[in-house]
Amino acid sequence: MDINELRQKIDKIDDKLVRLFEQRMEVSSELAQYKLIHNLPVHDPSREQQKINDLSLKVKQENKKYISALYILLFELSRANQERIINSITIQE
Numbered sequence: 001m002d003i004n005e006l007r008q009k010i011d012k013i014d015d016k017l018v019r020l021f022e023q024r025m026e027v028s029s030e031l032a033q034y035k036l037i038h039n040l041p042v043h044d045p046s047r048e049q050q051k052i053n054d055l056s057l058k059v060k061q062e063n064k065k066y067i068s069a070l071y072i073l074l075f076e077l078s079r080a081n082q083e084r085i086i087n088s089i090t091i092q093e
Helices: 003-037 045-056 061-092
Strands: none
Touching: 003 061, 045 061
């Protein structure tokens, strides 16, 4: 397999990841509304750590630190999205 074929494979995977990321952010938006209604904090460190621990069990040993880094970033993006939504709702009220 040459480099162009490998890059095409990566591109197809990236297309799927983008769609899944969009879905994840949509659910994150729903979570923001739930948290606002129920007066819950945006940041839940114990939930995030448990999620990283669970996901680490699903990857090869050599990928554990990478899955952790990926999800730390995803959590940061989700929190930023939730805070944006909560702040926009709070300001409108």
